[in-house]
Amino acid sequence: MSTALPRPARPSNGPPTVALPALPVGKTRKSTGGLAVPVSRSTPSTPKIGLRAPSSSFLPPTSPPPTVALPQPRSASGFNAAGKTIRKTVSINSFPQPPRGEGRITSLPPSPLSTGVSTRKARTPTTPTYQLSSVTPSFLNGTGEGKSIARLGSGARNSDGLISVSSPPQSRSSSAQDSYSTSATQYEDVENGAQTRGEASGTGKRMSKMDGKGNVLVSVRVRPDAGGNEHGTDGEWMVDGRKSLIAFNGKEGGDYYYDNVFSTHDDNSRVYDHIAKRLVRRVMEGYHGTVFAYGMTGTGKTFSMQGTASSPGVIPLAITDIFSYIRETPSREFLLRVSYLEIYNEKIHDLLSMSTAGQAGQPQEEIKLREDSKRGVYATPLKEEIVQSPTQLLRVIARGDQARRTASTQFNARSSRSHAVVQIVVESRERVPGSAAGDSKRQGLPPGGVRVSTLSLIDLAGSEKAAESKERRQEGSHINKSLLTLGTVIAKLSDQKDKDGKPADKDGKHLPYRDSKLTRLLQGALSGNSLVSILCTIQIGSAGSVAGASTHTNETINTLKFASRAKNNIVSHAKRAEEALGADGDGGARVLLERYRMEILELRKELESQAKNNGKRENEDEKEKDAKEERAREKQAEYRHEEQMLEMQLARTALKERIDHLNRLILSSKSTGVNASGSYSSLGMHSRFSQSSMRSSLTASNVGRPLLERTASMTSTSSTIGRKSTGHRSSSGTGGTGGTGGTGDTIPAVDDEDSVGEFGDGTASLAAQNRALQADLADKNRYIQTLEKRLLQARRASSSRTSVGIASGKGILVGEDHSVATLIKEKDAEILELRARLDDKDKMLAALRTAARSRDNADRVDSRAEIRASQVMDGPGATSNGSPTKSANSLVRQVSHIRKRTKSVDEMNKMLDEMIQDRVQTGLIIRGNRGSVRVASESKDQKPPSSNEPPIQLQLLSKQRTSLAAADAQNPVALEA
Numbered sequence: 001m002s003t004a005l006p007r008p009a010r011p012s013n014g015p016p017t018v019a020l021p022a023l024p025v026g027k028t029r030k031s032t033g034g035l036a037v038p039v040s041r042s043t044p045s046t047p048k049i050g051l052r053a054p055s056s057s058f059l060p061p062t063s064p065p066p067t068v069a070l071p072q073p074r075s076a077s078g079f080n081a082a083g084k085t086i087r088k089t090v091s092i093n094s095f096p097q098p099p100r101g102e103g104r105i106t107s108l109p110p111s112p113l114s115t116g117v118s119t120r121k122a123r124t125p126t127t128p129t130y131q132l133s134s135v136t137p138s139f140l141n142g143t144g145e146g147k148s149i150a151r152l153g154s155g156a157r158n159s160d161g162l163i164s165v166s167s168p169p170q171s172r173s174s175s176a177q178d179s180y181s182t183s184a185t186q187y188e189d190v191e192n193g194a195q196t197r198g199e200a201s202g203t204g205k206r207m208s209k210m211d212g213k214g215n216v217l218v219s220v221r222v223r224p225d226a227g228g229n230e231h232g233t234d235g236e237w238m239v240d241g242r243k244s245l246i247a248f249n250g251k252e253g254g255d256y257y258y259d260n261v262f263s264t265h266d267d268n269s270r271v272y273d274h275i276a277k278r279l280v281r282r283v284m285e286g287y288h289g290t291v292f293a294y295g296m297t298g299t300g301k302t303f304s305m306q307g308t309a310s311s312p313g314v315i316p317l318a319i320t321d322i323f324s325y326i327r328e329t330p331s332r333e334f335l336l337r338v339s340y341l342e343i344y345n346e347k348i349h350d351l352l353s354m355s356t357a358g359q360a361g362q363p364q365e366e367i368k369l370r371e372d373s374k375r376g377v378y379a380t381p382l383k384e385e386i387v388q389s390p391t392q393l394l395r396v397i398a399r400g401d402q403a404r405r406t407a408s409t410q411f412n413a414r415s416s417r418s419h420a421v422v423q424i425v426v427e428s429r430e431r432v433p434g435s436a437a438g439d440s441k442r443q444g445l446p447p448g449g450v451r452v453s454t455l456s457l458i459d460l461a462g463s464e465k466a467a468e469s470k471e472r473r474q475e476g477s478h479i480n481k482s483l484l485t486l487g488t489v490i491a492k493l494s495d496q497k498d499k500d501g502k503p504a505d506k507d508g509k510h511l512p513y514r515d516s517k518l519t520r521l522l523q524g525a526l527s528g529n530s531l532v533s534i535l536c537t538i539q540i541g542s543a544g545s546v547a548g549a550s551t552h553t554n555e556t557i558n559t560l561k562f563a564s565r566a567k568n569n570i571v572s573h574a575k576r577a578e579e580a581l582g583a584d585g586d587g588g589a590r591v592l593l594e595r596y597r598m599e600i601l602e603l604r605k606e607l608e609s610q611a612k613n614n615g616k617r618e619n620e621d622e623k624e625k626d627a628k629e630e631r632a633r634e635k636q637a638e639y640r641h642e643e644q645m646l647e648m649q650l651a652r653t654a655l656k657e658r659i660d661h662l663n664r665l666i667l668s669s670k671s672t673g674v675n676a677s678g679s680y681s682s683l684g685m686h687s688r689f690s691q692s693s694m695r696s697s698l699t700a701s702n703v704g705r706p707l708l709e710r711t712a713s714m715t716s717t718s719s720t721i722g723r724k725s726t727g728h729r730s731s732s733g734t735g736g737t738g739g740t741g742g743t744g745d746t747i748p749a750v751d752d753e754d755s756v757g758e759f760g761d762g763t764a765s766l767a768a769q770n771r772a773l774q775a776d777l778a779d780k781n782r783y784i785q786t787l788e789k790r791l792l793q794a795r796r797a798s799s800s801r802t803s804v805g806i807a808s809g810k811g812i813l814v815g816e817d818h819s820v821a822t823l824i825k826e827k828d829a830e831i832l833e834l835r836a837r838l839d840d841k842d843k844m845l846a847a848l849r850t851a852a853r854s855r856d857n858a859d860r861v862d863s864r865a866e867i868r869a870s871q872v873m874d875g876p877g878a879t880s881n882g883s884p885t886k887s888a889n890s891l892v893r894q895v896s897h898i899r900k901r902t903k904s905v906d907e908m909n910k911m912l913d914e915m916i917q918d919r920v921q922t923g924l925i926i927r928g929n930r931g932s933v934r935v936a937s938e939s940k941d942q943k944p945p946s947s948n949e950p951p952i953q954l955q956l957l958s959k960q961r962t963s964l965a966a967a968d969a970q971n972p973v974a975l976e977a
């Protein structure tokens with residue numbers, strides 16, 4: 001069916017290269033206030049529009065077939081074969097640069113707003129309709145379109161043959177470097193200086209190079225009719241996607257050419273490819289870009305921007321391409337952050353924080369628009385989320401969508417009641433600064449800087465004429481007001497600047513950007529700082545009613561007018577964003593990539609310095625630890641050493657005491673006991689001595705375990721002796737006055753034959769002394785065993801310490817250990833010696849015992865004989881008279897004998913004291929407060945005992961032996977025995 005439809009008879013090729021004469025404008029067109037009039041309307045040969053098929057006819061035109069798929073050159077499209085003037089039918093694609101001055105003004109399409117209409121009306125009759133013919137033709141005009149088309153080869157992709165412009169490759173991730181013939185692309189190519197279109201660009205290319213400006217990309221999408229009528233109800237509409245044409249044959253009709261016209265059959269993917277794909281790439285390369293959808297409510301703005309799961313729209317497809325670009329550009333690193341806001345009833349809401357703050361019932365902080373020289377106009381405070389994957393980005397946007405306000409309207413069950421703005425900020429920098437020096441040089445940018453560009457994807461709320469509810473009406477009034485302001489600003493846009501250098505309208509007046517939040521937010525894009533692509537959505541059809549049809553038609557025409565005006569008036573001066581170097585200044589501080597890089601560098605430095613410090617600290621810690629361990633070891637060794645020295649000292653003292661004690665005992669055993677005066681007994685002496693030595697021991701060894709054990713040993717010793725001593729005393733007490741006639745019967749609990757003193761005066765008998773000695777001997781043996789144990793332990797400790805000392809290389813320790821080892825050896829020798837001495841003493845004791853017995857026997861015999869002799873000599877009278885002469889003599893003899901012996905003991909003690917005194921003087925022995933002595937081993941300058949010189953105990957012992965021998969020599973009784 002579509003094949004049979006006649007097409008508008010417009011020349012499609014062979015455009016003139018010069019300005020064409022003005023053509024008369026048809027009345028009907030005039031009445032539209034300058035709206036474009038399809039040539040076909042006034043061409044007799046052209047069928048009526050009502051019969052025409054819409055441009056979405058799927059089959060290629062029959063005759064004459066377009067030579068190329070590109071849009072008509074504007075010179076050709078401006079009029080038909082009949083030479084009719086069609087002011088507004090100049091192809092938008094033929095505006096590689098904005099019209100200027102008067103030409104531009106006159107070429108403006110009629111504004112839907114009152115301001116533009118009168119001007120247009122006044123000028124229309126006198127102004128040539130093809131004002132832009134003087135503009136250097138672009139690659140799309142007659143100078144080279146054929147070649148460019150052949151090269152671009154977009155037709156292959158267009159299955160329905162309606163593509164009017166070359167299309168980029170379809171792959172979402174393809175580069176499509178030179179396949180997009182829009183003004184914006186021309187601009188970009190100028191920037192890069194690349195002859196991407198080669199000869200196809202022709203003079204247009206050269207012109208572009210000269211001023212580097214371009215128009216925005218304006219596309220129109222026709223939504224399928226809800227009633228199933230694809231091409232309009234009254235047959236007045238014609239949509240030709242291939243020619244980018246929308247023609248209306250009704251009231252205020254005309255032909256409208258745009259960069260792209262999408263028919264009802266074009267899907268979202270195709271729409272994206274044509275309106276946004278290139279722009280997204282440019283954004284990734286450093287330009288700011290804005291895509292927005294404009295149109296009446298329910299015409300498919302949201303459908304085009306967001307799409308559906310099966311047919312994703314501009315936003316998801318752009319996101320896919322952004323990440324594809326990042327993947328394809330390994331030489332740069334990127335950082336993406338996204339924000340999402342809506343303008344509802346002239347208030348800005350953050351859709352990303354609304355989903356959190358709003359849910360929690362917290363009022364959102366009011367978001368204001370601010371402006372600075374670097375960022376332009378921006379909303380603050382606005383949540384920005386850094387995203388790392390398409391999924392994450394889509395999720396963020398979906399979250400915002402959830403928060404967006406929608407409501408049911410007459411034309412849309414889920415109408416967006418706000419303008420929604422997704423902003424994706426792209427930061428990028430060379431991965432290795434300076435690596436692409438050549439490239440950077442070409443771009444005139446230093447390597448290493450961060451480029452920041454912004455992609456704004458805007459879904460405007462739909463204009464609405466009538467609303468039922470008050471709320472809808474209020475929303476509608478805000479929406480309409482902001483859209484009206486947008487239209488006004490666009491209508492007033494010009495190259496004029498005011499005295500401050502700010503964009504001004506044609507009369508030099510301020511542009512009313514501030515009249516609405518929307519225009520304020522779009523200020524940067526509208527004033528040319530960014531590449532702009534506008535998608536206008538329309539619906540051709542009645543929407544089921546006559547009233548609806550008329551509303552639709554009016555709205556559709558208004559939308560088309562808006563699109564035309566935007567195409568003509570918005571001029572892009574977009575430049576690649578400057579690279580911010582360092583984090584200095586306001587711009588630098590915003591650049592997260594730079595901030596993060598600096599932060600990373602700082603953190604790395606910190607990490608390194610920390611690692612260094614840690615290393616140092618570890619070393620120090622280790623050293624300190626070593627030193628501590630060393631000190632602990634030394635302390636331990638010192639303690640052990642002290643302990644050992646103490647033990648040895650105690651042992652020495654104890655041994656000495658023993659020796660003294662034994663000596664005293666031996667000497668006592670040689671004596672005959674105390675005489676009748678009872679001045680002292682040997683056991684009494686011993687007891688006293690024992691107590692005193694105990695005290696001294698306690699004083700000398702008041703620390704350590706050895707003390708307790710040794711003290712216990714001493715206690716047992718003293719108790720043994722004390723018991724005997726007590727027993728002795730008690731015997732003294734009972735039998736002390738027994739006189740010569742006293743017998744052993746007076747001593748209880750002593751069954752030994754020797755238990756009774758011969759004098760009955762309490763003097764200890766030899767047997768008692770022997771028992772005491774044996775008990776003492778047992779004590780001594782036990783003590784020696786304890787000593788041996790101690791020494792064994794000391795030896796072990798010393799050997800382990802020696803090994804530690806050797807391991808740690810401490811010569812001094814080894815030296816000390818040597819001395820200790822030597823001491824131990826000496827101790828061993830000493831013990832051996834002592835044993836030998838003890839054996840000697842045992843033997844001596846046995847001998848003494850025997851001698852004592854035989855002496856006692858002899859004494860008894862002697863005394864009896866003496867008594868008998870005196871009795872004989874004195875007679876009975878003498879005895880009765882009690883002459884005491886002889887017995888007194890005998891007693892005197894005995895006493896003198898005992899005194900002699902006592903004297904020898906005293907002498908020996910004296911000798912020992914002298915020896916000790918001698919040692920004390922030489923500093924080898926220190927005398928304690930209570931008479932105890934200790935070896936001055938603690939003193940640091942203590943000389944190690946000479947290997948030749950025997951230890952003091954041995955010396956004492958040997959001296960003692962000598963003295964004993966001397967005493968024995970004086971005491972023939974003992975020796976003879």
Ligand SMILES: Nc1ncnc2c1ncn2[C@@H]1O[C@H](COP(=O)(O)OP(=O)(O)OP(=O)(O)O)[C@@H](O)[C@H]1O
Binds near residue numbers: 222224299302409462
């Ligand atoms: N090209 C299309 N193909 C199929 N369905 C479409 C198309 N355009 C719009 N629709 C459908 O029309 C309805 C309204 O579309 P959409 O919500 O996108 O309109 P709108 O312009 O955003 O409206 P509003 O301004 O009220 O938000 C939706 O159900 C959508 O699916």
